[in-house]
Amino acid sequence: MKLDILAIGVHPDDVELGCSGTLLNEIRLGKKVGILDLTQGELGTRGTIETRYTEAAVAAKVLGVHMRENLKMRDGFFRNDEAHQLQLIQALRTYQPEIVIANILNDRHPDHGRAGHLIADACFLSGLIKIETKDAKGEPQARWRPKYVLHYMQDWFHEPDILIDISEVFEQRMKSIEAYSTQFFPGGADNKEPQTYISSPDFLDSVIARARMLGKRIGVKYAEGFISEKKIGIRNLDALVQVET
Structure with a gap:
């Protein structure tokens, strides 16, 4: 399957937190969109590998x-x-x-930044013809380099290069995040798992607050921000979208 957009996260739930609103926008426009998780999130304090797979599947269904x-x-x-670059190049x-x-390329969680650099490097190397990989059937793969690599913001704030209005899909975006019930909710009296940095209700409040703050900067209710190491150009001024404030 050829995709228009591939969102990659080192942990299941990274994509939902970072760019799920943008994915929903693009799916509404008829784009083919996929998610690639690098790890199973097995070191997470709460939940198990099995629950992470279940939650990721629910979130994927919510997003479509x-x-x-x-x-x-x-x-x-x-x-x-x-070894890891070749694995990602194959995908x-x-x-x-x-x-x-x-x-993102630098964040509170060291996995985030390391993954961001791994993905950026693999995207470049994937375009080199002398790097050879094979598909699942053992057939040689053609080189491929994405036109753009965008990095979504995570825990630490970075000044975004691009802001995307996600107001119309914000509630659906939040439902995809809430699919990870073992991660983001304290649970009832029977929940014996320890509380974590992200299981506090304050964490989801901060997710909403950031989307509101970014939206305010472009005159909309909610937005997501992205960073691009590659300069993005336009053909003419008609490509600039005027958002009503």
């Missing part, structure tokens, strides 16, 4: 994505090295996305 795959890299211990050449949306 066309595929979701997990590369099963080691949570916390994957590296931006040749990029399989789905041939025009745009990749990836983890």
Whole structure:
């Protein structure tokens, strides 16, 4: 399956928190969109591998994505090295996305930044003809380089290069995040798992507050922000969208 957009997250739920509103917008426009999780989130304090898969499947259904795959890299211990780059290059050449949306390059959680650099490097290397990979059937793959790699914001704030209005899909976006019930909710009296940085109600409040803050900057209710290391150009001024304030 060739995709228009491939969103990649090192942990299941990264994509939902970082760019799910934008994915919903693009799916509404008829784009083919997929999610690639690098790890199974097995080092997370709460939940299990099995519950993460279940929650990821529910979130994928809420979003309406066309595929979701997990590369099963080691949570916390994957590296931006040749073996992991080749594994990701194989996936990029399989789905041939025009745009990749990836983890941020520097963040509170070291996995986020390491994944962001791994994804950016793999996207470049995937376009080199002398790097050889094979598909699931053992057939040689053609080189492929996405036109753009965008990085979504995570815990730490970074000044965005692009802001995207997600007001119309915001409630659906939040439902995809809430699918990860073991991660973001304290639970009832029977829940014996320890509380974490993200299980406090304050965490989801901060997710909503950031979307509101970014939306205010472009005169809409909610927005998501992205960073691009590549300069993005337009052909003429008609490409500028005027948002009513």
